[in-house]
Amino acid sequence: MSVAELPIRAPRRRRLSTPPGALGLGVSTLWLSLIVLLPLAAVAARSLDGGLGDFWASVTTRQAVDALRFTVVVSLVAAALNTAGGLLVAWVLVRDDFRGKRVLNALIDLPFALPTIVAGITLLALYGKDSPVGIDVAFTQVAVLLALMFVTLPFVVRAVQPVLMELDREMEEASASLGATPGVTFRRIVFPNLVPALLSGAALAFARAVGEFGSVVLLSGNIPFDTQVAAVYIFKQVESDNADGAAAVAVVLLAISLLVLVAIRGLGRWGARHEG
């Protein structure tokens, strides 16, 4: 049978009664709603159970305010320090070459792969009572900072790396040909192109840090008013059956993270303006 004699099957027409992917979208949304949205709605509802007045009261107790304030401040500091550190590490990983670089690159993701409780134990081992280097900062604010820096280390590095790799080296060469020293080239050409990624990574790190629990629950002495983070506060409220109070502070915490995530998305769109 020659090719010309093969029966040709007409391509099956897709039914275009609904937009493609509508079923998938529906199923996915359903799953997401059941697993994620519904529970969160329950939290929001419970926080308002006693009306706005009770909500406000729960959120403004001295302990709650201190916990939230401390959490936000220490998360900001952790994010800021990791932004500088992350930029440095990303730079070295992309521009430098040495033995063991690939292994090191893989290890950056360790905080993502490690359970937070193990991170807590790990840091306590080094900086706590039995520290081999004699540093004892456990149960202090520094301990919490160190824990948050540990768990958010990869965010900035991983945000900056791809941008740095894609950066047009010719822009740097052009800058050099125009007379700029490497320092000037970094300041005027390289860094401005990294800012969106830096901010994005920092924001992700911050959002993660404010909700962190497992790595700090052992470290912070949880002496109220001193080193208690918001997540631990919420946990304690749940344990003492104060679900209303817990829900209220949870809503505030959620709002903070969500705001930050929304800001990142807006940043992404703004940054795309300059790409061409």
Add this chain to the structure above:
Amino acid sequence: MITVEHVTKRFGDFVALDGVSLEVPDGSLTALLGPSGSGKSTLLRVIAGLEQPDAGEVEVAGARATHLPARKREIGFVFQHYAAFKHLTVFENVAFGLRIRKRPKAEVAERVDELLELVGLEGYAERYPAQLSGGQRQRMALARALAVQPRVLLLDEPFGALDANVRADLRAWLRRLHDQMHVTTVLVTHDQEEAMEVADRLAVLRGGRIEQVGAPRDLYERPANDFVMGFLGPVSRVGDRLVRPHDLILLGHPDDGAEEAMVRRVLHLGFEVRVELVLRGGEELTAQVTRTEADELELESGEIVWLRAPRPAAA
């Protein structure tokens, strides 16, 4: 004036430049021409200081520059893919060199406006490179390079990324610019038509070596070897010689020293007519005649003609 003396550059095992020497006269527009991998871009980058040679010396604008970093060589460099500072406006791109030299604001503004007008981008000052076409970006890159009044202008396949008609326009425009400004210019290209059209001097490279240097017409009419001849224009092989198709003489009758050939195909391309011929021994070659000549000979597929290759040709 640029002098390159016995420069060698290796990338691992690959020898990009093999003892290359070249002199670029002041105020000229010299083209470095060659196929991919011939070393022409590497040579340009060595002159620029973006690559360091493994051996040899480089002199730029009268000063020993071999180990001088690019930023100290007073050069202007234009890249194939523009290397536009995408986060800066067109104005700031062009102003960059002046800004880092801390020139006063008024001076910067005046010079940038002057340059934007020169390259035909007035009114685009506040746009971003992403909003410009390829041709416009390249003109911006040129303005940027010229802003700091370089002694030498280096262009690395500047029109390679552009559409054919934009390329032709910019080519002519570059030549006019050079005639106006007389900056010593070196242009790298793989397009021999471009090189012939734009350059005062031509250097043909192959495999990291310079095959021939000279005026475009000299290289075309008196190529140093088969490679140069073949690279600069169409060639037809007659026996052991290379001849230009339009130098072949076709006769309708046998003659002294004329070889017999059969016409395979006749292609009418406007005024020119390309004739595909087969020799007695089976070798194929192409001749080029005018329409008038083709009509006189009544050229047709299958016809027998006699071929004479005139003397001046590649050895």
Add this chain to the structure above:
Amino acid sequence: MRAETVHRLALRALALGYLGVLLLIPVGLVFWRTFEPGLGAVWDAVTTPAAISAFWLTIAVALIAVPLNALFGVVAALALVRGRAPGRRVLDALIDLPFAVSPVVIGLSLVLLYGRDGWFGGWLAERGIQVIFSVPGIVLATIFVSVPFVVREVAPVLREVGDEQEQAAATLGAGAWQTFRRVTLPSIRWGIAYGVVLATARAIGEFGAVSIVSGKIAGETETLTLLVEKRFTNFDVAGAYAASALLALIGLATLLAMSLLSSRRSPSTR
């Protein structure tokens, strides 16, 4: 070029120092401390009945949560990238939610939904179904935290691969399911694998949410992470280290898998 080399080495030293202090030394120390009392002691510590049951519980929970989220991930990624239905942007934004929610808030939310006084509390009690303080609660918490991983890995791959191959299949007469099975699925399998590795690591490592919903009943609702905490707070430091080392080993295995799969998941880097 001397200055340039010094500069480069200085940066390298700074970066390594930063990573060393923050990351490498602490983790190294835990392994060191763990194996100090010897391999035998460690083996004993991870093979107690409590430990073994914690291990299997953790694995079982992951084996339920991850495949479900892998399925969701593929369906959602297809809907987001290939679909044209309105509301995609909303779904896209919502998928990132688990990243923004603190684990304890997740635990709280599940208690408020399925606990004794929760929305479904009464309904569940009538049928004798226990979610909170029981395995189902742990499963739900684990599903919650691992939702985004597969979709976030598969969607970019789908986008990058493009639908030309699928269009070609359609012109050759393939139906939707055939196209999916023969063309789409093979192109995203490494993306799925990578996402599954990430989701599994997250599932195994979950602590805060299960802290609240599990009730920590040893042998029943105690996961590995909860076991670590319990041992530590009961001053069984060596036991805590041992369990931690086990989890850390799983973490390192995750990194290895990530490393191996990383270059394959994107067609452009293969």
